[in-house]
Amino acid sequence: MAPHPLVNESSPEFSLPDANGHMFKFPPEEQGVRVKRPIALFFYPEAGTFGCTREACQFRDALVEKEIFKRTDVQVIGISSDPVPKQKRFVESQNLTYPVLSDEKHVAYHAFHVGKGIMGFGDARTTFVIDSEGIIRDSLSANVNYNAHVKFVTKALEKLESQPSVRSPSETSDADAAAARSESSDDSSLSQTRDELSRVAYVVCA
Known part of the structure; x- marks a missing residue:
């Protein structure tokens, strides 16, 4: 049926x-x-x-x-x-x-x-x-x-x-967007850290 x-x-x-x-x-x-x-x-x-x-x-x-x-x-x-x-x-x-x-x-x-x-x-x-x-x-x-x-x-x-509760499409989109923002923020922080380390290494070498 x-x-x-x-x-x-x-x-x-x-x-x-x-x-x-x-x-x-x-x-x-x-x-x-x-x-x-x-x-x-x-x-x-x-x-x-x-x-x-x-x-x-x-x-x-x-x-x-x-x-x-x-x-x-x-x-x-x-x-x-x-x-x-x-x-x-x-x-x-x-x-x-x-x-x-x-x-x-x-x-x-x-x-x-x-x-x-x-x-x-x-x-x-x-x-x-x-x-x-x-x-x-x-x-x-x-x-x-x-x-x-x-x-x-x-x-x-x-x-x-x-089972976990079923999320509606709008809730799924909101959650995905939040995850994307968090990932973007993490990537930005990692990039800033790499830049700072590069500057420190340059000063030491000089």
Whole structure:
């Protein structure tokens, strides 16, 4: 199966209401600055259904029970097309401890290329893992196997821990430019040292 087209790309931005009706900006920010932590963003078909409830609760429990979730300080975010009041009931009934967003107009669905489920019924169950630099590192679409999503995130976080963060093209250019400046500065210092030694040698010989 071909990888999702957004893998290794910067994650899209959007704003959606959470279960309390407050606008939630994605990627998350604090005082206007992007939060530097990995994100597990999962799209689920419908709040309150058996599979979606199980999936949402598994993410809730993983934040407390799984060391990799705690160690990486991953931000879990759930999204479905359910309206805010239904999301609120869902969050409260299941004691969900992470943001759950309402996407009635499929803004985030379209931005992340999340389509329909099996036979075109309902929305697809899809999860994305995004690194601390905002790069989408992997995705999973598994409509029936709701148990697979927390396992997928666990493995993806373990992989992130073992690899350096992916730098965006602009960051790479900035880093390369800084290295070039440093190298140029070193070359200049070396040249000045050689010139000084040459002058000393000339005076001694004279």
